[in-house]
Amino acid sequence: MEDLKHLVNSLAHALSLAVETYDPGTYGHQRRVAWLSRAIGERLGLDLERLQKLYIASLIHDVGKIALPVEVLSKPSRLKDEEMEVVRSHAELGFKLLKRAGLPWPIPEVVYQHHERMDGSGYPRGLKGEEILFEARILAVADVVEAISSSRPHRGTLGVEVALEEILKGKGKLYDPQAVDACVEILSRSQGFGSFVP
Numbered sequence: 001m002e003d004l005k006h007l008v009n010s011l012a013h014a015l016s017l018a019v020e021t022y023d024p025g026t027y028g029h030q031r032r033v034a035w036l037s038r039a040i041g042e043r044l045g046l047d048l049e050r051l052q053k054l055y056i057a058s059l060i061h062d063v064g065k066i067a068l069p070v071e072v073l074s075k076p077s078r079l080k081d082e083e084m085e086v087v088r089s090h091a092e093l094g095f096k097l098l099k100r101a102g103l104p105w106p107i108p109e110v111v112y113q114h115h116e117r118m119d120g121s122g123y124p125r126g127l128k129g130e131e132i133l134f135e136a137r138i139l140a141v142a143d144v145v146e147a148i149s150s151s152r153p154h155r156g157t158l159g160v161e162v163a164l165e166e167i168l169k170g171k172g173k174l175y176d177p178q179a180v181d182a183c184v185e186i187l188s189r190s191q192g193f194g195s196f197v198p
């Protein structure tokens with residue numbers, strides 16, 4: 001059984017690296033998000049099976065980007081509205097890919113929901129509150145924090161402090177309050193990603 005878990009983890013890491021090769025502007029993003037998601041899940045008491053599935057979903061949450069035009073992903077300036085719509089399709093594309101590949105529930109659904117927001121303002125389906133899986137709400141917080149605190153093709157890094165301010169501002173409205181509190185506690189104690197991401 002341990003060999004099978006190791007194999008699944010290795011395949012998820014390989015898929016994550018494939019996405020990063022295709023979209024080098026987000027190098028390391030999925031791995032950092034996966035580590036932070038797992039740390040938040042541990043803090044919130046998820047059992048080992050849920051933690052494992054959360055980690056895998058987080059590690060490959062942007063897999064749908066491999067179906068997007070590379071020139072949109074690597075554009076060094078702000079995206080136009082129509083380009084942003086193309087990028088937003090990655091959540092649904094990732095869901096369809098992982099569903100077809102037969103990954104167990106809730107991994108494809110967590111990937112599908114990682115841009116949903118508590119007030120229904122997210123995408124792709126405008127889910128709100130408890131309609132969003134708890135694991136997806138955790139992933140959403142980790143994804144936003146890592147994205148803000150890392151550099152992107154169109155901007156430099158804004159830093160962990162700015163990222164934490166963002167999730168605190170959106171706590172309860174955009175982001176799950178428990179996930180926000182756990183994330184703030186983890187990153188405040190660890191002084192950013194460097195201390196707990198290999």
